[in-house]
Amino acid sequence: xxxxxxxxxxxxxxxxxxxxxxxxxxxxxxxxxxxxxxxxxxxxxxxxxxxxxxxxxxxxxxxxxxxxxxxxxxxxxxxxxxxxxxxxxxxxxxxxxxxxxxxxxxxxxxxxxxxxxxxxxxxxxxxxxxxxxxxxxxxxxxxxxxxxxxxxxxxxxxxxxxxxxxxxxxxxxxxxxxxxxxxxxxxxxxxxxxxxxxxxxxxxxx
Amino acid sequence: xxxxxxxxxxxxxxxxxxxxxxxxxxxxxxxxxxxxxxxxxxxxxxxxxxxxxxxxxxxxxxxxxxxxxxxxxxxxxxxxxxxxxxxxxxxxxxxxxxxxxxxxxxxxxxxxxxxxxxxxxxxxxxxxxxxxxxxxxxxxxxxxxxxxxxxxxxxxxxxxxxxxxxxxxxxxxxxxxxxxxxxxxxxxxxxxxxxxxxxxxxxxxx
Amino acid sequence: xxxxxxxxxxxxxxxxxxxxxxxxxxxxxxxxxxxxxxxxxxxxxxxxxxxxxxxxxxxxxxxxxxxxxxxxxxxxxxxxxxxxxxxxxxxxxxxxxxxxxxxxxxxxxxxxxxxxxxxxxxxxxxxxxxxxxxxxxxxxxxxxxxxxxxxxxxxxxxxxxxxxxxxxxxxxxxxxxxxxxxxxxxxxxxxxxxxxxxxxxxxxxx
Amino acid sequence: xxxxxxxxxxxxxxxxxxxxxxxxxxxxxxxxxxxxxxxxxxxxxxxxxxxxxxxxxxxxxxxxxxxxxxxxxxxxxxxxxxxxxxxxxxxxxxxxxxxxxxxxxxxxxxxxxxxxxxxxxxxxxxxxxxxxxxxxxxxxxxxxxxxxxxxxxxxxxxxxxxxxxxxxxxxxxxxxxxxxxxxxxxxxxxxxxxxxxxxxxxxxxx
Numbered sequence: 001x002x003x004x005x006x007x008x009x010x011x012x013x014x015x016x017x018x019x020x021x022x023x024x025x026x027x028x029x030x031x032x033x034x035x036x037x038x039x040x041x042x043x044x045x046x047x048x049x050x051x052x053x054x055x056x057x058x059x060x061x062x063x064x065x066x067x068x069x070x071x072x073x074x075x076x077x078x079x080x081x082x083x084x085x086x087x088x089x090x091x092x093x094x095x096x097x098x099x100x101x102x103x104x105x106x107x108x109x110x111x112x113x114x115x116x117x118x119x120x121x122x123x124x125x126x127x128x129x130x131x132x133x134x135x136x137x138x139x140x141x142x143x144x145x146x147x148x149x150x151x152x153x154x155x156x157x158x159x160x161x162x163x164x165x166x167x168x169x170x171x172x173x174x175x176x177x178x179x180x181x182x183x184x185x186x187x188x189x190x191x192x193x194x195x196x197x198x199x200x201x202x203x204x205x206x
Numbered sequence: 207x208x209x210x211x212x213x214x215x216x217x218x219x220x221x222x223x224x225x226x227x228x229x230x231x232x233x234x235x236x237x238x239x240x241x242x243x244x245x246x247x248x249x250x251x252x253x254x255x256x257x258x259x260x261x262x263x264x265x266x267x268x269x270x271x272x273x274x275x276x277x278x279x280x281x282x283x284x285x286x287x288x289x290x291x292x293x294x295x296x297x298x299x300x301x302x303x304x305x306x307x308x309x310x311x312x313x314x315x316x317x318x319x320x321x322x323x324x325x326x327x328x329x330x331x332x333x334x335x336x337x338x339x340x341x342x343x344x345x346x347x348x349x350x351x352x353x354x355x356x357x358x359x360x361x362x363x364x365x366x367x368x369x370x371x372x373x374x375x376x377x378x379x380x381x382x383x384x385x386x387x388x389x390x391x392x393x394x395x396x397x398x399x400x401x402x403x404x405x406x407x408x409x410x411x412x
Numbered sequence: 413x414x415x416x417x418x419x420x421x422x423x424x425x426x427x428x429x430x431x432x433x434x435x436x437x438x439x440x441x442x443x444x445x446x447x448x449x450x451x452x453x454x455x456x457x458x459x460x461x462x463x464x465x466x467x468x469x470x471x472x473x474x475x476x477x478x479x480x481x482x483x484x485x486x487x488x489x490x491x492x493x494x495x496x497x498x499x500x501x502x503x504x505x506x507x508x509x510x511x512x513x514x515x516x517x518x519x520x521x522x523x524x525x526x527x528x529x530x531x532x533x534x535x536x537x538x539x540x541x542x543x544x545x546x547x548x549x550x551x552x553x554x555x556x557x558x559x560x561x562x563x564x565x566x567x568x569x570x571x572x573x574x575x576x577x578x579x580x581x582x583x584x585x586x587x588x589x590x591x592x593x594x595x596x597x598x599x600x601x602x603x604x605x606x607x608x609x610x611x612x613x614x615x616x617x618x
Numbered sequence: 619x620x621x622x623x624x625x626x627x628x629x630x631x632x633x634x635x636x637x638x639x640x641x642x643x644x645x646x647x648x649x650x651x652x653x654x655x656x657x658x659x660x661x662x663x664x665x666x667x668x669x670x671x672x673x674x675x676x677x678x679x680x681x682x683x684x685x686x687x688x689x690x691x692x693x694x695x696x697x698x699x700x701x702x703x704x705x706x707x708x709x710x711x712x713x714x715x716x717x718x719x720x721x722x723x724x725x726x727x728x729x730x731x732x733x734x735x736x737x738x739x740x741x742x743x744x745x746x747x748x749x750x751x752x753x754x755x756x757x758x759x760x761x762x763x764x765x766x767x768x769x770x771x772x773x774x775x776x777x778x779x780x781x782x783x784x785x786x787x788x789x790x791x792x793x794x795x796x797x798x799x800x801x802x803x804x805x806x807x808x809x810x811x812x813x814x815x816x817x818x819x820x821x822x823x824x
Binding site: 007008011012014015016018019020021022023025026027029030034035036039050053054057060061064068189 | 622623626627630631633634635638693696697700703704707708710711714715718719722725726729730733
Binding site: 210211214215218219221222223226281284285288291292295296298299302303306307310313314317318321 | 601
């Protein structure tokens with residue numbers, strides 16, 4: 001059993017989820033105020049689209065690098081991957097709900113933002129499980145040296161430790177929680193998945 | 207003709223169907239009570255999402271193992287596969303309808319749960335047909351030994367014999383039928399598709 | 413340039429279109445009469461789902477066989493394929509509209525059924541163009557012998573000659589037109605794409 | 619790391635986006651005037667569907683040719699590709715909004731058409747970045763000769779220079795802007811991505 005269907009199915013789910021994000025971008029249509037006004041009122045939807053798109057995009061880029069280095073595909077790996085995907089599929093819902101309530105204020109804004117952060121927390125737990133799986137002996141084509149395991153694990157489970165307090169932060173200030181979540185996306189644009197050392201095989205930036 | 211497009215199309219349909227499940231997870235938005243209240247009222251939708259996601263996920267994992275062992279792709283196989291998929295595509299509809307009516311009580315709850323069980327029955331009939339096809343001589347790369355055919359057929363057509371009474375159970379107690387359907391999903395997380403014996407090629411758990 | 417992306421993109425569009433068919437299968441929910449009543453009123457949606465699913469499924473099976481025999485992928489082929497897909501993508505809309513108006517009677521039923529037949533006519537014109545492209549010298553790996561061109565062209569452009577009168581028939585009797593369209597689907601389950609002769613490579617039924 | 623997942627994910631997003639275009643093609647259903655009348659009122663939706671479908675189709679054809687010539691896939695390329703896709707995913711929204719407001723007149727029509735043109739501008743900037751990336755030394759399998767860089771860059775960033783004034787034109791005449799956007803699609807049906815010279819490998823029309 002090779003990696004191709006793991007990749008194909010994951011790519012399919014990621015591609016559909018990232019495209020469904022745009023379904024939250026509707027306007028009510030003629031008879032509900034000027035279009036500019038409607039779009040202005042809906043700025044949270046566009047900001048939420050941007051952050052969620054970039055986050056799913058990064059998951060795809062990192063998933064790509066990670067799975068490309070996997071030596072063997074077993075049932076356990078497939079179920080770990082499904083845990084990642086069960087949260088990915090929730091992102092369009094969490095994004096839409098968050099955007100609807102962001103400017104609403106009060107407890108509802110906090111709850112909506114907490115759900116958004118919690119879905120990202122679940123997703124990053126799934127991704128962390130995937131990373132830890134690849135660090136186990138024999139699972140990778142080009143294993144990460146043991147001395148680097150701790151730093152790799154820290155860097156790539158970082159989201160786990162940031163989205164969690166963001167859930168709490170959502171109850172103090174939903175916009176602040178959104179800024180934190182957005183910064184994680186920016187961080188991961190520049191942070192790379194673990195490279196296998198000298199034999200980089202294009203996993204590295206050039 | 208190789209297996210790649212059979213896999214690609216099936217992966218596509220499974221990926222879209224699993225992602226569309228989340229379209230049932232909407233809240234009415236501001237002005238319909240607090241968000242927490244709305245989410246609380248919609249707990250059946252989240253439970254239904256979880257059960258359906260895991261079920262489709264398992265179909266994918268097992269489909270993966272099954273098709274990876276297929277020696278030849280003919281038209282009959284493609285149409286058997288379409289029977290499986292015609293029910294997979296119905297899952298988001300059946301899931302949404304079941305979730306809408308679960309707490310509604312009365313005949314409507316029973317009908318909705320019976321439809322949910324019936325769609326899963328259809329899907330498992332499709333999967334059973336696929337299993338039986340692979341047991342026919344010449345159709346598998348690593349054939350399951352004939353002495354194990356009966357046990358393999360029994361284990362993998364199990365869903366067929368459980369979803370069917372669940373349709374009836376739905377008219378006595380819809381929640382009980384849901385528990386049964388959920389247990390089938392849990393069972394199949396641990397049950398594996400038939401392994402070809404010693405030459406396992408990664409089809410086995412490790 | 414190989415066939416893989418032509419297949420991947422076509423599979424993607426076909427998979428999404430076939431899955432979106434189920435979006436037409438919604439019920440209004442609690443407070444709109446009993447569920448059984450709602451489902452009973454919506455029987456045209458389920459019938460339409462079945463016919464459209466089988467038709468798209470057949471397109472996929474035949475597309476599969478056809479493209480697997482293509483020797484060279486050029487821009488012309490890709491645009492011919494896009495003509496096929498532009499009508500495939502219209503099928504969920506045409507199916508939903510037809511189902512909504514089937515039992516409505518009068519001119520609206522006829523118009524809705526005529527649109528349904530017209531979308532299938534467009535799709536089968538796209539498929540016929542694909543068939544004719546493969547018959548041109550040098551385009552196929554295993555060319556169909558010239559003496560069989562006429563019969564192959566006739567059999568596989570059959571849909572073109574049946575969906576067209578079905579458009580007219582829709583204005584006399586919409587249900588009769590639906591029966592004709594359903595029979596084409598049944599016919600193509602048993603009719604196969606042109607085989608390349610003795611060197612069948614699995615393109616044939618076994 | 620090879621090109622296959624870059625292609626698979628892009629094909630997935632393009633396939634879903636092109637299929638979601640048809641979700642804008644709904645009619646209100648019985649009780650909202652005759653079907654012919656409803657369809658007549660919705661002609662902008664069908665015209666918009668046609669232009670957007672052809673445009674996404676062309677992106678796919680050209681993306682196909684471009685990526686097929688890429689020698690190495692690095693993170694930078696994947697993020698450039700995501701920039702292209704972030705605008706592709708916006709096309710169904712922009713198409714639906716434009717179609718809703720096209721015949722509405724006044725400022726709203728202009729704003730809707732300007733958004734439509736702006737999304738296409740963003741998409742063509744993403745595609746131009748992809749083209750420029752392939753022109754850099756070492757990035758292509760069959761590099762375009764340096765003497766042809768300027769002409770290739772000009773021809774394939776043409777959209778960038780046409781969609782931009784179309785944004786402005788939308789405020790003078792929305793229909794005129796739509797004609798210009800439609801003409802770009804027609805132009806790119808006939809214009810091809812850069813061929814690598816004599817060793818064409820099927821990238822050329824035949």
